[in-house]
Each structure stands twice: as structure tokens, then as C-alpha cells.
Amino acid sequence: MIIGVPTEIKNNENRIALTPAGAAELVKRGHVVYIQSGGGNGSGFKDEDYTEAGAKILPTIEDVYGIAEMIMKVKEPIEPEYKLIKKNQVLFTYFHFASSEKLTKAMIDNGSVCIAYETVELDDRSLPLLVPMSEVAGRMSVQEGAKFLEKTFGGYGVLLGGVPGVPPAKVLILGGGIVGTEAAKMAAGLGADVTIMDINLKRLRYLDDIMPANVKTSMSNDYNIRDYVKTYDLIIGAVLIPGAKAPRLITRDMLKTMRPGTVMVDVAVDQGGCFETTKATTHADPTFNIDDVIHYCVANMPGAVPRTSTIALTNATLPYALQIAEKGWKQACTNSIPLRKGLNVVNGKVVYQGVAEAFGLPFEKAETVL
Numbered sequence: 001m002i003i004g005v006p007t008e009i010k011n012n013e014n015r016i017a018l019t020p021a022g023a024a025e026l027v028k029r030g031h032v033v034y035i036q037s038g039g040g041n042g043s044g045f046k047d048e049d050y051t052e053a054g055a056k057i058l059p060t061i062e063d064v065y066g067i068a069e070m071i072m073k074v075k076e077p078i079e080p081e082y083k084l085i086k087k088n089q090v091l092f093t094y095f096h097f098a099s100s101e102k103l104t105k106a107m108i109d110n111g112s113v114c115i116a117y118e119t120v121e122l123d124d125r126s127l128p129l130l131v132p133m134s135e136v137a138g139r140m141s142v143q144e145g146a147k148f149l150e151k152t153f154g155g156y157g158v159l160l161g162g163v164p165g166v167p168p169a170k171v172l173i174l175g176g177g178i179v180g181t182e183a184a185k186m187a188a189g190l191g192a193d194v195t196i197m198d199i200n201l202k203r204l205r206y207l208d209d210i211m212p213a214n215v216k217t218s219m220s221n222d223y224n225i226r227d228y229v230k231t232y233d234l235i236i237g238a239v240l241i242p243g244a245k246a247p248r249l250i251t252r253d254m255l256k257t258m259r260p261g262t263v264m265v266d267v268a269v270d271q272g273g274c275f276e277t278t279k280a281t282t283h284a285d286p287t288f289n290i291d292d293v294i295h296y297c298v299a300n301m302p303g304a305v306p307r308t309s310t311i312a313l314t315n316a317t318l319p320y321a322l323q324i325a326e327k328g329w330k331q332a333c334t335n336s337i338p339l340r341k342g343l344n345v346v347n348g349k350v351v352y353q354g355v356a357e358a359f360g361l362p363f364e365k366a367e368t369v370l
């Protein structure tokens with residue numbers, strides 16, 4: 001198969017979809033890999049690293065989209081890329097369709113085959129291609145939150161761990177999945193007083209077993225959230241209903257009950273966000289302020305640590321890319337249930353229920369397009 005890897009053009013997105021090691025593996029199996037010149041620079045990979053691995057370099061994004069049967073990307077295509085995508089071209093990347101009707105309609109109109117990293121799902125319901133970036137974003141959410149709690153950034157002016165004689169800051173984490181767990185580990189390691197909320201009692205039991213003593217668990221419901229937000233310094237949104245729009249757990253009226261300088265990091269922003277006041281921001285201008293509550297809502301947090309993230313992402317995506325390259329998307333998705341669950345929009349049809357529901361579009365089972 002001919003695989004194309006363009007340079008990411010989203011704001012401050014320095015990841016690339018494939019490391020030289022990943023390219024080498026695809027080439028070794030007989031595939032042709034084209035990398036857009038300079039695409040790896042942000043992650044510390046030079047064009048020569050790719051050519052030494054057997055990949056070929058193309059000068060422009062148009063060249064890459066023009067030649068590839070499968071495009072491997074990191075972030076969803078953004079508007080300048082829409083016109084470059086061809087009918088039947090396989091796009092293997094994060095899409096987060098439920099948060100963008102415009103993107104969904106554009107991919108319906110162009111007849112491409114959209115396999116979304118974030119909905120590839122194993123039998124145990126885990127999301128193997130979301131996990132590595134959730135690990136990164138979860139860990140980052142605490143370092144970003146800690147920074148914006150500093151007074152010069154508009155925060156309340158508390159140190160997460162406190163010091164002897166001064167109590168630590170309080171960190172509330174909504175959702176105890178991958179992002180929430182990694183955030184809790186980081187915040188707890190810094191000495192904060194941490195609470196994780198989830199609706200899954202079995203998950204809360206597990207977290208209670210493995211977490212250190214400065215992490216408590218609590219049931220997620222409107223009553224508890226309303227009560228807790230009044231006294232917490234850092235609130236991290238980390239919920240997910242796979243493929244669907246995130247539930248709005250913190251409503252606008254709750255902001256007035258918070259302390260001025262409270263920081264809220266909505267990691268779930270890529271699925272529309274779990275705070276009513278969330279609007280996607282970029283690394284160039286990551287925060288905004290409503291009712292003296294600082295909102296950090298960057299939809300591509302791992303893009304800020306591209307070296308770590310690019311390697312972590314390729315580690316997870318490569319086995320699936322190899323299946324698609326070797327068998328073609330139809331056979332690969334016929335053979336593999338996890339990969340079939342990644343199908344979201346195929347040849348003009350929405351084949352993922354959460355996406356169809358988000359925009360009231362007709363839904364067809366993925367099996368009908370295989």
C-alpha cells in the first residue's frame with residue numbers, strides 16, 4: 001500500500017503520525033511510505049532519519065495527499081486539508097467527529113474512509129489508540145493546572161503540594177479513566193489533596209485500592225459536583241462516553257460559587273468538553289477567564305510534548321496500520337472487530353452511532369459498508 005504522512009498544520013501541533021522506526025517496519029513489509037519534508041522536525045526526526053529508514057520524502061502536502069492510498073495523521077483534517085482528500089482514500093487519524101458537525105459533513109461529502117483512532121476498541125472496552133495520548137494529556141493536565149494556579153497567570157496562588165505548616169491544594173478529577181488516573185498519580189505525587197469522581201463504582205473501588213492515601217474517590221453526580229467545586233483549586237475534566245459528545249458536568253451557574261482564581265482544565269474538550277463554558281483553545285492562547293475561573297481547554301495537549309507523544313502514538317498505531325496496509329481497509333475491518341469499531345464515516349455514510357446521534361444524521365451499521 002502507498003502510505004502518506006503529511007505535516008500537521010493545526011496550531012502548535014508538532015507531532016507526526018509515524019516515527020522513522022514505524023516507517024521502517026512498513027517499508028520492510030513491502031509498503032511505500034511518503035513523508036512530507038520537515039514533518040518530523042517538531043518531534044526531533046529529520047528527513048534523513050526517514051530516508052535511512054526506507055521512506056521517501058515529498059516536498060508539499062498536496063504531493064502527499066495526491067499519491068497516498070492511506071493517509072496517516074495525528075489530528076483531524078482541518079479546513080485547508082478538506083479539498084486535498086480524495087474519494088476512497090483511507091484516513092487513519094484522530095477525528096473526534098461528535099465535536100464538529102462541519103468536519104463530519106466534509107468527510108461525508110468527500111467519500112473518504114475515516115478510521116478514527118479514538119474509537120478503535122478492544123473486547124474489554126479499552127481504547128488502545130486513545131490510551132497513549134490520554135496518558136500524556138492526563139499527566140500534562142496537572143503541570144498545566146499547577147502553572148495557571150500561579151498568581152501571575154491569574155490563578156488563586158496556591159502551590160499544589162503546600163509546604164510544612166500550610167495545607168496542600170485540592171484537586172478534583174472528573175472521570176477516573178486513563179486521563180483521570182494519570183492526572184491523579186501526578187497530583188498525588190506532588191502532594192496535593194486529590195479527589196477522583198466517576199459514575200462507575202467498580203472503577204472507583206479499583207482506584208481506591210491502587211492510589212496513595214492522598215487520593216480519595218467520590219461518586220459523580222450533580223449534587224456532589226456542585227458541593228465540591230466550591231472549595232477545590234484545580235478541577236480536571238476527564239470523562240468520556242466513547243465516540244459521543246461529553247456530558248456537561250459543570251454548568252455555568254456553578255462558576256459563581258467557586259473561588260476566584262480556580263483553574264479548570266477540560267481535557268475532554270476534544271469530545272465537546274464537560275464544562276458548559278468550555279470553548280476549544282490552542283497552545284498559543286490556551287486559557288480564557290469566565291467569572292474569575294480560568295479555563296484551559298486545549299484540544300491537542302500532547303502536541304506540546306511531541307517527542308514523547310509521537311513515539312507513544314506510533315507504538316500504539318503501528319500494528320493497526322500494518323493490518324490496514326497488508327489487507328486493505330475492508331478486509332482488515334472484516335477480520336478485526338477492534339478496527340471495525342474505528343470506522344466512523346465511510347463513502348458518505350455515518351457508521352458510528354454516537355456520531356450520527358450527535359448531529360441527527362442517518363446511521364448505518366459498519367458491517368453494511370464491508
Ligand SMILES: NC(=O)C1=CN([C@@H]2O[C@H](COP(=O)(O)OP(=O)(O)OC[C@H]3O[C@@H](n4cnc5c(N)ncnc54)[C@H](O)[C@@H]3O)[C@@H](O)[C@H]2O)C=CC1
Pocket residue numbers: 118130131133134135137174175176177178179180197198199200203220238239240241246247249266267268269270271298299300301302
Ligand atoms: N485534550 C487533549 O489533548 C486530549 C483529550 N483526551 C480526551 O480525554 C477524555 C478522557 O479520555 P480517557 O481518560 O482516555 O477515557 P476513559 O474512557 O479511559 O475514561 C473516561 C472515564 O469517564 C467516566 N465517566 C463517564 N461519564 C462520567 C460522568 N458523568 N462523571 C464522571 N465520570 C464519568 C467513565 O466511567 C470512565 O472511567 C476523552 O474525551 C479523550 O478524547 C485524550 C487525550 C488528549
Ligand SMILES: CC(=O)C(=O)O
Pocket residue numbers: 075094130133134270299300301302303
Ligand atoms: C487524543 C487527541 O485528541 C490528541 O492526542 O490530540
Ligand SMILES: [Mg+2]
Pocket residue numbers: 255256257258259260291292293
Ligand atoms: Mg467566582
